[in-house]
Amino acid sequence: MHVVDSETAVLELRAEDSAEYVLKVLRTVEFMPYVVFIAAPEFETLKAMHKAVVDAGITTKLLRDEDLKKRVDESARIQQTYRHYFDLTGVNDNLDTAFETLKAALDRPSSEPQWVPVSWVY
Secondary structure, three states: EEEOOEEEEEEOOOOOOOOOHHHHHHOOOOOOOOOEOOOEEOHHHHHHHHHHHHHHHHHHHOOOHHHHHHHHHHHHHHHHHHHHHHHHEEEEEOHHHHHHHHHHHHHHHHOOOOOOOHOEEE
């Protein structure tokens, strides 16, 4: 978890985490989460992005096509299963764009009206 300010925290969930449990626990009036899902890009885009970071020396971990395909499939499964929890979905097909999407998402809950369950209001 990363604390942004006294009222905002960023919680990163990975596929191997108990995402459903965490989402159900946090999706309450007490926390009122704004949930952003960053989806994996298409396989060829992910493959090119991985090659670029390896070529740049950012990582030395070489992932096989099967590993990359598994990430794309897992992303699709998560999106299909939990999309009703997501307030915003972005695609990590460009690092700069994904970062800007996340940065804008941090401001959105306090600057724009949000849909919340009726039980949170009454």
